[in-house]
Amino acid sequence: xRILLLALALVLCRQVVAQxxxxxxxxxxxxxxxxxxxxxxxxxxxxxxLEGGASGVSVYMETHAVVTDANxxxxxxxxxxxxxxxxxxxxxxxxxxxxxxxxxxxxxxxxLGAQPMQSVPYSLSAKNTKLRVSTTGDSLFIGGSFSxxxxxxxxxxxxxxxxxxxxxxxxxxxxxxxxxxxxNLKSTHFCNGDLIPQITSDVLWAGATSSAYCTYNxxxxxxxxxxxxYNWYAASDTxxxxxxxWHVPSDAEWTSLALNVDPSTNTGCGPCNQSTLAGGPLKxxxxxTAPNTGATNxxxxxxxxxxxxxxxxGFLNQGNQGYFWSSTSFSTSNAWYRRMSYTxxxxxxxxxxxxxxxxxxxxxx
Numbered sequence: 036x037r038i039l040l041l042a043l044a045l046v047l048c049r050q051v052v053a054q055x056x057x058x059x060x061x062x063x064x065x066x067x068x069x070x071x072x073x074x075x076x077x078x079x080x081x082x083x084x085l086e087g088g089a090s091g092v093s094v095y096m097e098t099h100a101v102v103t104d105a106n107x108x109x110x111x112x113x114x115x116x117x118x119x120x121x122x123x124x125x126x127x128x129x130x131x132x133x134x135x136x137x138x139x140x141x142x143x144x145x146x147l148g149a150q151p152m153q154s155v156p157y158s159l160s161a162k163n164t165k166l167r168v169s170t171t172g173d174s175l176f177i178g179g180s181f182s183x184x185x186x187x188x189x190x191x192x193x194x195x196x197x198x199x200x201x202x203x204x205x206x207x208x209x210x211x212x213x214x215x216x217x218x219n220l221k222s223t224h225f226c227n228g229d230l231i232p233q234i235t236s237d238v239l240w241a242g243a244t245s246s247a248y249c250t251y252n253x254x255x256x257x258x259x260x261x262x263x264x265y266n267w268y269a270a271s272d273t274x275x276x277x278x279x280x281w282h283v284p285s286d287a288e289w290t291s292l293a294l295n296v297d298p299s300t301n302t303g304c305g306p307c308n309q310s311t312l313a314g315g316p317l318k319x320x321x322x323x324t325a326p327n328t329g330a331t332n333x334x335x336x337x338x339x340x341x342x343x344x345x346x347x348x349g350f351l352n353q354g355n356q357g358y359f360w361s362s363t364s365f366s367t368s369n370a371w372y373r374r375m376s377y378t379x380x381x382x383x384x385x386x387x388x389x390x391x392x393x394x395x396x397x398x399x400x
Contacts, residue, residue: 059113072107083135089149200224211295214399219262225274237348261341264392270360277397284398286363286371305384313382329380344392358393
């Protein structure tokens, strides 16, 4: 079977091992010759770092045995694979470096190409420059500058998918003139790569006055279905909690969403139930407590009841209520959000403490 690899990102990350090392995180989706993603497939990925060109001398080679996920995705850390070479001995400060990728799905290794690493080695040498890949996948940002990464482009990313800094994927949902994420945000990093502090105790959560997130009942498994719960300080942080090119919707943008599914939405009230109908086409038909009144998800938005991390500590209403931050402040202590419930099709415009932990749905710029 002919296998194609569509590379999405090369980003610098720090991983803590016995001796701290700089690794390159490589993410890709594996497809067959017909373009079909190869889900749950065992493959061996061979990564070689070449010096001097695409046919240059190999200064490092390693292999990774991986299994693709349900969407054909896999991720490896270059430098952390099985190798007889010494990754830490690579001299990144001299010579041009290329990354050669080969994949074996059972019939021998297939060469997928070698790409210039360009400014990545310089950054590894400097060890103090943040890197990120643009949302189109064709630009590697190094501090305030950028360089084009040949062979890596927006065509590699399915048009209906957006990927956050952590590699989580979300479907895109078009409603009216807006493009929304179809799932609750799970990211643990801001767009620029900065880590969002995670809190795992009621005392620390109640005392937080800056950006933070938690999971419902501090159970990491909850994030897989319902996403993380973020305080408003994280939702409004200028580093942008959403993937680059996306943002936390404003109060007005939430109202526009309601108008798209219920033209009779009240645009001037608040706090209030802006609509008694909009919750129906916006709510998922699963994961809600019965009766999940009015839910059809005809819009595809798939609102989920992630619940609330209370500003005073503790949790309420997972399965019963979905709370979604806007980026708009109401007062020094409160901010606007939207709420949907299992007992009605209401779409409510409310404000509450900025220290509460709510779900986030991102909106494309």
